[in-house]
Amino acid sequence: MSSVREIPFFNYQALYQNQKLEILEVLTDVMERGAYILQKDLAEFENNLKDFLDVKHAFGVADGTNAILLSLYAVGLEHGDEVILPSHTYIATAGAVHFAGGTPVVVECGPDHMIDPAAIELAITDKTKVIMPVQINGRTSDMDAVMKVASDHGLIVVEDAAQALGAKYNGQSAGTFGSAGTFSFYPAKVLGCFGDGGGIVTNDDDVAARISLLRDHGRDKDGEVVAWGMNSRLDNMQAAILNLKLKTFPQDIERRRQVARLYGEGLSSLTQLTLPPGPDSDQRRFDIYQNYELEADNRGELKSYLEDRGVRTIIQWAGKAVHQFDGLGFDDVSLPVTENMFRRFLMLPMNTTLTDDDVQYIVEQIHSYYRN
Numbered sequence: 144m145s146s147v148r149e150i151p152f153f154n155y156q157a158l159y160q161n162q163k164l165e166i167l168e169v170l171t172d173v174m175e176r177g178a179y180i181l182q183k184d185l186a187e188f189e190n191n192l193k194d195f196l197d198v199k200h201a202f203g204v205a206d207g208t209n210a211i212l213l214s215l216y217a218v219g220l221e222h223g224d225e226v227i228l229p230s231h232t233y234i235a236t237a238g239a240v241h242f243a244g245g246t247p248v249v250v251e252c253g254p255d256h257m258i259d260p261a262a263i264e265l266a267i268t269d270k271t272k273v274i275m276p277v278q279i280n281g282r283t284s285d286m287d288a289v290m291k292v293a294s295d296h297g298l299i300v301v302e303d304a305a306q307a308l309g310a311k312y313n314g315q316s317a318g319t320f321g322s323a324g325t326f327s328f329y330p331a332k333v334l335g336c337f338g339d340g341g342g343i344v345t346n347d348d349d350v351a352a353r354i355s356l357l358r359d360h361g362r363d364k365d366g367e368v369v370a371w372g373m374n375s376r377l378d379n380m381q382a383a384i385l386n387l388k389l390k391t392f393p394q395d396i397e398r399r400r401q402v403a404r405l406y407g408e409g410l411s412s413l414t415q416l417t418l419p420p421g422p423d424s425d426q427r428r429f430d431i432y433q434n435y436e437l438e439a440d441n442r443g444e445l446k447s448y449l450e451d452r453g454v455r456t457i458i459q460w461a462g463k464a465v466h467q468f469d470g471l472g473f474d475d476v477s478l479p480v481t482e483n484m485f486r487r488f489l490m491l492p493m494n495t496t497l498t499d500d501d502v503q504y505i506v507e508q509i510h511s512y513y514r515n
């Protein structure tokens with residue numbers, strides 16, 4: 144056995160150290176200007192984000208959960224409206240629907256771990272108002288199919304693209320398909336800040352106007368209150384950091400795709416694993432690999448085996464899909480495909496601080512586990 148390497152799941156410290164001087168310069172500049180709330184760094188970041196995604200409007204908001212909440216208010220969700228989403232997502236997706244006054248209706252995903260368009264169709268009732276595909280792990284759902292179901296039934300689409308900044312489907316950016324799309328800049332997200340942060344994008348002028356008011360107490364440009372709103376602003380210091388990181392973000396994505404390629408090459412011969420689709424496996428999709436989530440036989444044992452050899456992996460969300468948490472109103476829901484996946488899911492380290500040697504080491508340890 145090769146000597147043990149320590150490979151954290153995510154290396155916050157290294158990310159900072161790699162860019163320390165530039166980051167300190169940006170922060171110092173903001174503080175010397177005393178520019179903290181709704182200042183030029185935020186405006187610049189919003190502009191750059193808009194250009195990056197090729198979308199008409201972009202807003203920085205408090206976090207990814209708020210981004211969903213505000214988007215649902217902005218598209219006119221009303222009390223009792225149903226919102227269809229995959230159960231394979233973070234509880235935040237369903238929680239935001241709940242706090243927006245809606246009823247989250249969770250459905251199955253397909254073999255690629257994304258929402259199953261046929262399951263959306265089956266879940267539609269006369270109360271359904273919104274379909275919320277979640278672009279999980281940095282991959283896009285089958286957006287042709289999702290948009291077709293939405294238009295066939297006159298439903299609104301709001302994308303939870305918290306995990307998919309820069310991902311594309313038929314050349315179009317995740318987050319730009321429906322009436323609004325949301326992002327998270329949580330520190331471990333592909334574009335992460337040093338705290339909480341989120342974003343909303345839209346091509347709809349009316350939705351944009353409402354979001355602009357909703358995130359800042361309903362105040363217009365002159366400070367006049369013209370609607371109900373709240374405080375959900377991305378602070379300027381975080382925006383300045385994000386603006387800096389956005390400059391090198393395309394290289395970050397390429398690195399993640401390269402890591403996914405190396406995992407794919409190294410692990411595809413193992414029949415005990417089901418790997419996520421590779422970066423070159425599908426002409427329609429450009430995946431950005433927020434996470435590398437595979438399915439594994441004996442995943443608990445594999446996880447401890449890797450841990451003993453210094454490799455930190457994660458079973459995401461306590462190993463449960465949204466409908467598997469008690470007391471949230473999903474007691475009668477059964478989604479066998481999703482439940483089966485959740486028994487097998489394991490996330491390998493996936494980030495820009497991993498070296499090729501790290502990946503090689505992880506691959507070797509997994510092979511050695513299944514050999515024994």
Ligand SMILES: *Cc1c(COP(=O)(O)O)cnc(C)c1O
Binds near residue numbers: 236306328340
């Ligand atoms: C991270 C995440 C969110 C919430 O974002 P926060 O910034 O943590 O509020 C929502 N949905 C998904 C799929 C996420 O991964």
